[in-house]
Amino acid sequence: MSQLTCIEGAQLLTLDAAGRVLDPGELWIEGSRIVHVGLVGSFTPPADAEVRRIDGRGKVVMPGFANCHTHSYAGLLKGTVDTIPLDVFMVNAIIGAGARRPREVYVSAMVGCLEMLLTGTTACLDHFSHRPRHDAEALDAVAQAYADAGVRAAVAPMFSDLPFVDTVPLEDAEMPPALRGLLPATPQPHDPYFAMLEAGLERWQGHPTVRLMLGIDGPQRCSHELLARAGAFAQTHEIGNHTHLLEAKTQWAMAAGRDRRGFVAYLADLGLAGPRSSFAHFVWFDDRDLEAAAASGVNVVHNPSSNLIIGSGIQPLLRLVDAGVPVAFGSDGLNAGNMSMFEKTRLAALLHRVTDTDSRRWLQAGPLLRMATVNGARVLGHGGELGELSAGQLADFVILDGNSLALSPRGQLTTQLVFYEHGASVRDVFVHGEQVVAEGKPTRFDGDAILAEAREIAARLAAENSEGLARAEALHPGLRAMTSRVLNDGCGPCRFATLA
Structure with missing residues (x-):
């Protein structure tokens, strides 16, 4: 006997290529997949089927x-970032995260899961950072958090091997040797990382909602030997790589020292830029980088809110779209703002409207929502099977209260979702065919208990790391001076809005 679930009478925003909105519609799921999407009465289940019906009116x-x-490490660092540029942010994040036990890793990830689920996010890519170095217990803890919460996840352990001082364009006058010695410089051997990831791939192989991928970090932070090994590993295991790339101009300034053609062509040669790979941020690209990205088929993840919070700049979104580069959206860590993807989609919609004066080129709400869903599925390795409401797709979807303040009175649905909604209308969430949020509460874990534990851990870690953060303040003036110099040197692309 088949078991089906039907949501009937709702307004269905399919986000399929045709842009269908079905009202009143019905959505049928069996197991982990959608089996039918149509108007009410358009599907007849088998006579012997057991049907659970959910009133969608x-x-x-x-x-x-x-x-x-x-x-996910940033779930315990909310409210810790303000008025600091990226390279100052990086030093504080490394010190502020501290060394964590597996339970602390788990709880931090669960904080993010709770925020994502309750605001309509069903899947994520976690560029997982762990200090002082990765280990199997921490990797399993974060993966188990996503499995327990019911969030579909790709976990990409973030790894680099160069001392911080070698990854930024710092001049001698900006920081004396005595202070440079305070910068993070923990040696990172390669073998333990790849051994951990290889064993992790075997342990998590076949899990229905959690998978692993490479998380080798930005090329300015990695030796050539590490990147070459990562490319070979990705090819052998047929997995992609997720990396920061050209997030800030200080990273653009480091590219020429590695490859005169730019970072994108360099990574493509090493097998780290292709349809299975993704670049987070990608703000400070030039024409060569854009051409190489389009040719490689790589995905770009736009993080509009964190780019603004830490002053990295405004991504030229329309240039990427015009070049045919697939763009998805991300929130970055919880220390750089909230995780509402309604907000990230809205910011992506707004920012390019003040950088391109031709209103005929502005992206409409529907295509932007497809970037946040369909293109996002491609980044996660689920291209073609996730991101739409259509038969055969994985059953990951969100039910919103259509009578909420944000959605009442109703105009054009996609426009209203992008420019009015922030996640408060979310009532129910399904992932892999299972209801993981019911009436605004997670069904698989106690959200209140997780937040209570997170508050205790965050307070303890803040106390433990306070002396290190205080010492790090001595590094801030030099890093700020470096950032200001690079931003105002008149070289390279411009990614800041200038008011005359």
Whole structure:
């Protein structure tokens, strides 16, 4: 006997290529897949089927968002970042995260899971950072968090091997040797990372909702030997790589020292830029980088809010779209703002409207939502089977209260979702065919208990790391001076809005 679930009578935002909105519609799922999407009465289940019916009247159903760039360590670091540029942020994040036990890794990830689920995100890519170095216990802890919460996830352990001082364009006058010695410089041997990831791939192989991929970090932070080995590993294991790339101009300034053609062509030669790979941020690209990205088929993950919070700049989104580069969206870590993908989609919509004066070129709400869902699925390795409400797709979707303040009175649905909604209308969430949020509460874990534990851990870690963060403040003036010099040197692309 087959077991089916039907959400009937709702307004269905399919986000398929045709842009169909079905009202009143019905959505049928069996197991982990959608079996039918249509108007009410358009599907007849088998006579012997056991059917669970959910009243969708007054509701809106849409695909769940994919948050394609997160850092789960930051779940315990909310509210710790303000008025600091990227390279200062990096030093503080490394010191502020501290050394963590597996339970702390787990709880931090669960904080992110809770925020994502309750605001309509069903899948994420976690560029997983762990200090002082990765180990199997921490990797299993973060993967288990996503498995327990019911969030579809790709976990990409973030790894680099160069001392911090070698990864930024710091001049001697900007920081004396005594202070340079305080910069993070923990040696990172390659073998333990690849051994851990290889064993992890075997342990998590076949899991229905959690998978692993490479997380080798930005090329300016990695030796050539590490990147070459990573490319070979990715090819052998047929997995992609997720990396920061050209997030800030200080990273653009480091490219010429590695390859005169730019970072993208360099990574493509090593097998780290292709359809299975993704670049987070990708703000400070030049024409050569754009051409190489389009030729490689790589995915780009736009992080508009964190780019603004830490002053990295404004990504030229329309240039990427015009070049045919697939763009998805991400939130970055919770220390750089919230995880509402409604907000990230809205910011992506707004920012390019003040950088391109031709309003005929502005992206409409529907295509932007497809970037946040369909393109996001591609980044996660689920291209073609996730991101739409259509038969055969994985059953990851969100049910919103259509009578909420944000959605009432109703105009054009996609426009209203992008420019008015922030996640408060989310009532129910399904991932892999299972209801993981019911009436605004997670069904697989106690959200209140997780937050209570997170508050205790965060307070303890803040106390433990306070002396290190205080010492790090001595590094800030030199890093700020470096950032200001590079931003104002008149070289390279410009990614800041200038008001005359």
